[in-house]
Structure formats: C-alpha cells, structure tokens
Amino acid sequence: MSSGNGTARYYVGLMYAQQGRADLAYPIWRNLLADSPHDAPWLEPIRLQIEDVAYLAGDNVSLADLPQPRAPRGPSLEQIEAAEDMAPEDRQAMVEGMVGGLAARLASEGGPPEDWAQLIRAFGVLGETDRAQAILDEARVVFAERPDALALVEAAGGTLPGPVE
Numbered sequence: 001m002s003s004g005n006g007t008a009r010y011y012v013g014l015m016y017a018q019q020g021r022a023d024l025a026y027p028i029w030r031n032l033l034a035d036s037p038h039d040a041p042w043l044e045p046i047r048l049q050i051e052d053v054a055y056l057a058g059d060n061v062s063l064a065d066l067p068q069p070r071a072p073r074g075p076s077l078e079q080i081e082a083a084e085d086m087a088p089e090d091r092q093a094m095v096e097g098m099v100g101g102l103a104a105r106l107a108s109e110g111g112p113p114e115d116w117a118q119l120i121r122a123f124g125v126l127g128e129t130d131r132a133q134a135i136l137d138e139a140r141v142v143f144a145e146r147p148d149a150l151a152l153v154e155a156a157g158g159t160l161p162g163p164v165e
Contacts, residue, residue: 022057029050032046102115103135112149113153119135
C-alpha cells in the first residue's frame with residue numbers, strides 16, 4: 001500500500017477495525033490524520049470512529065489529543081493577485097519573506113515532507129543552492145525512517161542545478 005494514498009490507508013484501517021484488529025487500525029488512522037490535507041474526504045469518517053478504535057487498541061485518547069490534518073499553507077488568492085501589481089523588487093522581497101518564514105517554521109516546529117520539498121525547490125528557484133542543499137541534507141536525516149517522505153524530498157532535491165550530494 002502506498003503511504004501517499006490516503007483512500008487506501010483509510011480502507012485498510014477500516015478493514016482492520018471491522019476485523020477486530022484495533023491495534024492495527026488505530027496507528028494507520030492516527031498517522032493518516034497527521035498526513036492528510038485539511039479537506040481530505042476520509043477525515044470525517046475517521047473522526048467519527050477513531051476514539052473508539054483507540055480505546056479498543058488500549059489508548060484512551062480524545063480526538064483533540066490526536067494529530068490533526070495540515071492547514072493549507074501559502075499565499076491567499078488575494079495576496080497572489082496583489083503581487084501581480086507589485087514592482088519586481090517588491091515582489092522578490094515578498095517571495096523571499098515567505099520563503100524565510102517557511103524556513104523559520106520548519107527549523108523551529110518541523111513540518112510535513114511536502115513543506116520541506118517546497119522549501120528546497122524555493123531556495124533552488126531563488127538561486128540559493130547552498131541553502132537548498134543544506135535543507136535537503138537536514139530533511140534526509142529528519143525523514144530517514146520514512147521512505148515515502150524521503151522520496152518526496154529527494155525529488156525536490158533533483159530539481160536543484162548541478163549534482164545533488
């Protein structure tokens with residue numbers, strides 16, 4: 001099962017739950033909550049069942065204590081439209097500010113592999129390949145135990161000019 005296929009992960013968890021294997025269903029759904037975008041179609045069915053499944057798996061936890069889906073990140077439509085009217089230097093400063101904000105958040109809080117890949121690509125586009133390489137190297141350590149996440153950041157590293165170490 002692809003760890004990137006949320007629908008498949010939901011149904012595998014459901015299958016285990018229906019077979020009385022809450023111990024297998026619960027970690028699948030708990031991780032899927034954390035890995036999903038905020039509007040994923042499987043979130044509501046998981047939210048309705050996960051507390052019971054967690055309890056049966058031996059973890060008396062509430063939904064509020066579980067990892068939550070990623071909130072959408074990035075500029076709003078209004079910000080993108082406003083950027084179109086900016087002078088090139090102002091637009092560049094805005095982009096650099098957003099990239100710097102993403103870098104600061106990942107450094108202090110961490111984040112999903114998609115955000116790390118976005119930062120690697122952004123530094124590459126800005127011509128800051130040394131910073132992109134440093135982020136790639138750090139992401140390789142952070143996601144060393146998650147092959148699917150590692151593949152995502154490696155793909156972003158493949159967009160950098162020149163050889164990737």
